[in-house]
Amino acid sequence: MKKILATAAALALGFSMAHADEFIAGELTINHPMAFETAKTAMTGGGFLSVTNNGTEDDRLIAVRADFPKVELHTTEEKDGIAKMMHVDAIDIPAGETVALEPGGFHIMFMGLGGDPFEIGEEIPATLVFENSGEVEVMFNVEERTTEHGSSHSTTN
Numbered sequence: 393m394k395k396i397l398a399t400a401a402a403l404a405l406g407f408s409m410a411h412a413d414e415f416i417a418g419e420l421t422i423n424h425p426m427a428f429e430t431a432k433t434a435m436t437g438g439g440f441l442s443v444t445n446n447g448t449e450d451d452r453l454i455a456v457r458a459d460f461p462k463v464e465l466h467t468t469e470e471k472d473g474i475a476k477m478m479h480v481d482a483i484d485i486p487a488g489e490t491v492a493l494e495p496g497g498f499h500i501m502f503m504g505l506g507g508d509p510f511e512i513g514e515e516i517p518a519t520l521v522f523e524n525s526g527e528v529e530v531m532f533n534v535e536e537r538t539t540e541h542g543s544s545h546s547t548t549n
């Protein structure tokens with residue numbers, strides 16, 4: 393099963409409705425993994441979060457695994473006013489810094505949705521793989537696409 397309705401998961405697992413928004417991997421703190429709702433015909437959806445490296449060693453996000461045909465790390469580059477997404481092998485998380493994956497910049501690309509769009513309130517389980525800190529399971533909350541946050545990405549997916 394690709395996605396779990398937040399309410400169903402919360403009831404089944406006995407969690408409170410306030411979902412966990414912070415995840416820990418070694419010296420890393422991952423904050424607020426989220427994705428925007430997608431159009432019914434969308435083949436891709438972007439995943440966003442921030443990572444704070446509380447340690448003294450640099451780390452890198454090297455992969456993300458989730459139940460989709462393909463998941464890639466992307467960056468966004470603007471050329472002649474057009475935002476273009478490009479695949480990257482890794483995203484650096486330098487010691488002592490916070491790196492934001494956000495619309496218009498680095499993001500996680502869930503690919504091959506194939507007519508099964510992200511809907512508000514869904515949670516998408518995924519595993520983040522860090523070079524030094526290892527693997528951590530997180531949940532991406534699907535949120536309403538706002539013009540403020542969504543416009544830069546909606547043109548490209």
Ligand SMILES: [Cu+2]
Pocket residue numbers: 438466477478499500501
């Ligand atoms: Cu992308």
